[in-house]
Amino acid sequence: MRTFTVPFRLAAITAGAVLAFSSLVSAQNLTDLRKHYGDAIGEVYRTSNQLTVTAYFDEHGNICREHIEFENRGRRITDKEVNTVLDEIAPKSDRGTFKIGTFLNIICLPDNDCGGVREDYERLAITKIGGTNEYRYISIDYHSAECKHWEADKKK
Secondary structure, rough: HHHHHHHHHHHHHHHHHHHHHHHHOOOOHHHHHHHHHOOOOEEEEOOOOOEEEEEEOOOOOOOOEEEEEEEEOOOOOOOHHHHHHHHOOOHHHHHEEEEEEEOOOOOOOOOOOEEEEEEEEEOOOEEEEEOOOEEEEEEEEEEOOHHHHHHHHOOO
């Protein structure tokens, strides 16, 4: 019996590793993610100047929020870099009437880097987090009826 114990244990360990690896690999594709979690609520796009734009959708596919940051998250975004992208995805003509600009002074730890500015327009709001001309990220929130749940989630 001893001669079969080692090969049997080795076979059991190998079979377990193969099963674990195959289940790990199968959970790393789009079909399996959709099977587990449903349709995606967002998509990430890369711009030509190394910024990423993450678009978040409502249940009908309308964009409710966009989040812009550098692919290298430690790097800051300048006004020139972000304004190019903002003019492409939220042109001034699509924003509606300008309502109000607000300075944000939010304290958050550990890096205490949550200050910024918010520009509120008729159809959307643009929030830039960070210091003048060096932003950590920018978000665009659309004011449509379909996107009201995003505003409610933000206030929680």
